Structures are given as structure tokens and as C-alpha cells.
Amino acid sequence: MIIKKDMNEEEINEFIDYALKEMTIKEKIKQMSGHDFFKLLLRDRKFGVRAYPAAGLKRLGIPPILFTDGPRGVIIPGSTCFPVSMARGASWDLELEEKIGDVIGREVRAHGGNLFGGVCINLLRHPAWGRAQETYGEDPFLIGKFGAALVKGVQKHNVMATVKHYALNSIENARFKVNVKIDERTLREVYLPHFKRCIEEDCATVMSAYNKVRGEYCGHNKYLLRDILKEEWGFKGFVHSDWMRGLKDTIGGITGGLDVEMPWSKFYGKKLKKAVENKVIPMELIDDAVIRVIRTILKFTTKIDLEFYGEDLIGCKDHVSIARIAAEKSMVLLKNEKNLLPLNVNGLKSIAIIGPLADVKNTGDHGSSNVRQSNIVTPLQGFRNLIEEKVKLSYLDGTDLELTKNLASSVDVVILIVGYTYKDEGEWIPEFKIGGDRDSLNLHKEDIELIKAISKVNPNTIVTLIGGSAIMMENWKNEVPAILMAWYSGMEGGHALANIILGKVNPSGKLPFTIPKNTSDLPFFDKNADEIEYGYYHGYTKFDKEGLEPAFPFGFGLSYTQFKYENLQIEIVSEKIIATVDISNIGKIMGEEVVQLYIGFENSKIQKPIKLLKGFTKAQLQPGEKKTVKIEVNKNDLAWYNPDKMQWDLEDIEYNLHVGGSSRAQDLLTSKFTIS
């Protein structure tokens, strides 16, 4: 029997029946691990320059899996380098994320790969988490929507997407050992919904996490892998391990529900074959994994016309322009006193770009998400390319403070570029001692000194922050008139920054997390923990519940224009709650507003957050324009997980519904509804 083009489900199942009869145990077990990884690594002398193989069987024509990483883009050299996921989360723009997925899907194919291991949706429980930049924020609803949009875009090109790291992988340095304790409600309501959302989007594969949950490694975790993912959610794809240390023993992995060991057969391969031959492991478990692997490979690889994916697609002009748009839509304006921004170039003679990161190619961490792209526009380069000639542009890195102060005092405006690099945060690779969780949420001492010194000599100082999550600003934020969160903004970040500061683009990003005034307001975090409990509240739910005032709330971001909200209406139509609200642009320029919908649970008889994000949309408005915006919420999204009954329950109470431009009470209109 041969594998044909465009096989439907029935044909795939027929082939699988045939293959299972035809294959030897050794061939079956080959489908359950990566191969040739070290050979290729030795040959290339570098990681990440190609897609890595797993499974496949030439004799029967089954193509191998070819894995590559993300999420900042495809990591293989030359690919389009997008802003990090956290930045994209700040765009609140799902259409854009799907487009980014579409580009990634094309580029994976053009590189010869077929599996994109880069849909990272672990929850930002604490901003010190080193890999914060790889996810989309602190809220499960937001990250679920973004993960699903990326999956949808990538899989349009018949590239298998992997959602990772399943589950509760929100500390970096301790990831190989930490045991996460969690109660059932918190697991179901806070840490798993975003994974479920991606599975509903038909995500092909799942990568298990390194850490333990309730005493069991995630790669062996029967409750997570078999009971919840495969049984309850009906996941039909395959689960593969996180690399190198994701699997700890043969029997644990196979009984726990891990289908494929990556990137090589340390515990599967010969050891697994032996376990089957010795009847320690029943053949049915092997067959189940093999069925999952072959079914997924065939589903994705028989539908593809590879001639559409030429190498000229990789990092092409169209893709790079999407990277620029993503950077522009993700930057968050946090402070803008006296409307210093946008700069009015007509009245300006001189600008100084200052700071240690002003002319650094800084796209984020140097771990598995590092896109190998050298064509990166730094902030300085962005201004040089876009500023009009009549404005004098100077640059200093800020190391000589006296010299820098002299320059700063002589120019009209200073743009300071400070923050982090891969040395401060990112994936923790013990061998290289880079990245990891942050020990402090403050800027470096030198950056703070620079901000304080420069703002004293020039009142028009704009601070631009580079980083992957919250940065504390309390000890300097009152000394500067303008602050912009620019993230690790990808290969076009410099152009995006210049466009925003010079007013060619109106900022529209909103924070996908809470920035605290005091770090003591955050949940407990220990980067070296052997064990930790993840509680029900973190981020804005914790701030709301404890009545804490953040420095900048979840969902907050300024624009160069202002929006007015009025006339909030609610209609219940069968299984949906439909909210409409009128929004007007009452400023002088076109702008985009992220409209957020929160459900308020103040009347709940059980322990619940004060409110939860349950909908959002982005609206574009011309000056003076008024639009009616509609946001729908599924009734089921209001359910809570009843741990006694082990089921989702809907409470029959009066709910509050809030709509507005941030999670802060003063930015929200409120109305009430019941669902009975």
C-alpha cells in the first residue's frame, strides 16, 4: 500500500492498519524518537541551523518529522525575526498573530521542516521568569487566544505546530527539578485552559515540560498526558518530550503517555524494545503511540505542494514588513506628560539617542528561541534611516557619564534606550551560564544612574525600555516625562521605534501583565526551588483581590489620541452574552484601541477572582469617528471547576460585565446580567 497525495481520514486509517501489520517492533519503536541529532550537530558544529528528524520509515514511504524551534520566528538562519511573543501579546491583535503564524508556516516549509516547536504558552505567573518573553502574558484567556491564532496560521501550511511546555513550566532555572504543587481548581481554571484552547484549534502536537507536577515529571505524568489531554480533551496528535532531560525513564514515559522522545532515543529505542519483548510494556501502548505519530505525519505531509515554498520566501520583503507592523503594534506607551510624544520634528533641531542598548542587535534570548538573523535594525539605525536631515542626530552609549550629560544638555530631546539582553533573562542553558530567571526586576544600576543624571539636565527625556516582562520603575518614573515599553522588537524594531516616537505610527499596545509598585505584591518566586505551590491568584486577579495598587495595570497603554466609551448594552442570545459599546476617537489623530471585556464575579458564593478577562477586540478610529463595537462571550466561559464533582459548573448569580480600555476600575463601564 502506498502513501498518496491528499489522503483523507479514512485512507490514512487504512494505511495505518496496513503499516501496523507490516512493521517490525524495531520499526514501530523508531517512530517514537528523534534520530541523527548528534550526528547532525557534530557535522554542523552549531544548533538550530536545520530541522531535526524524528520518526519516519523509508521502507513504507512514511516521511520523518522535521523539527524546528520558535516562537520569535523560525530559528534557522535567514528567517524573519519577529518581536518576541510577549510583545505580540501586547498588540492584542489576533489577526496579526495569525499572519505571523502564516509567515512562520511558510518559512518552516521553505527551510525543509514540517514541525514548528514554537507555540509557547506557559503562564506568566511571576515577571522574573526567564522565558517570559516566549509567552503572551499573565492571563489564560489572552494566551489561549494568541496560542490558537499562532497554531492556526502555522498549520495553514500543513506544518505541525507544537504547543509547549505542558504544563506549569513558569520558572526557568529550576525547570529540570522543580515540583509544582497545585490544587485542582487552580490547575483547571488558571494553568490549563490555554492548552485546551490550542487543542481545540487542532494543534498537531504537544511538548511535555521538564518540571514535575504533583510529584511526577510532566513527561511521565499520566494525569496530565493520558487522563486530561488524551482522554478528556480528546487529543488525537502525539506528545513529544522537551529535549535532553524531558524523559527520565522508559517505563515512566510510555505508561505516562509520552509518545515521542526528543531528540534521540536515550530511554526509548532499544530499552523500550526490550521492555516490550519482556512483556513489561504491552504492545497496545506502543501501537497507540505509533498510530498517533503516523496519523499526524500523514495528515500534515500528504497535503503539501512543496513547490510553493521556495527559499526566496525566507526573510523576504513581505515577511519583514509584517515584522515591522508587529513591532509597531506591540509597543506600549506608559507615560506621556505634556504630550511630549509624538515629537514634533518641525520644531526640533537636535535629538540624542543615548544608552547601552541604543545600537545593539538585541532581539531576545540566546536559547532555543533565538532566530539566526543578522539583518537587525537597531534603535539608532532606525532613527538614522527615518529622521529628516534637518534634525541633528547624535549618539552616545552612556558609559562616559560626564560626556553624556554634556551632550544631553545641549539637545532638544533625549531618547534613552535601556533594559535587558540575553545575558539578563532567557532560557537557562547551564553549560553556557546565560539567561535564566531574573534576580531583580529593576533596571541595571548604571541604567538607573543614567536616567537620573540625564533627566536632570534635559527635561525632555524619553525612556525606552527593552525587556521581556515587567520592569520596576518606582525609583525613577517620576523623573521623566515619557516612558515607552519597546520589548525585544525583532529585526525591524528600530524602524518601528522611530515611527512611533516621530508620530508616524500611533502606539496601540497594552500591557499583557501587571507592573507592580512593590515586588512584595507578587506571588512567591524562587528560581532554585525544589518545590513550589502555584496558587489561584497571580497578576491582576491577585492585585484586585487584595486591593493592591499596581504601578501600571494589566491592559494599560496610552495612545496619542483619546477614546471615549459610552452606551454599554448587554444581550443574552442562547449560549452567548453579547456586549456592545460605543467608542469615539475624541482626539486629533487616527488611533487603534484595544477594547477589553471583563466579567465580574463579585456576587459569587464561591472563591472567585473579582473579575476575569473574557473578551477583547481592536478597533481603529479616525479622529471624530464613533463606532459600535461588539464582543461576544460564551456562557461556558463563565464556568468554574467544581473539584468535588470534577466538572465545570455555571453559577446562577448576577454577574457584572465591564468594558473599557484597561483593567483599572476607572477605565471601565459596568453593567449587569444574569444567565438564567
Ligand code: BGC
Ligand atoms: C526547550 C524547548 C525547545 C527544545 C528544543 C528545550 O530545552 O525547553 O522549548 O523547543 O529545547 O530546542
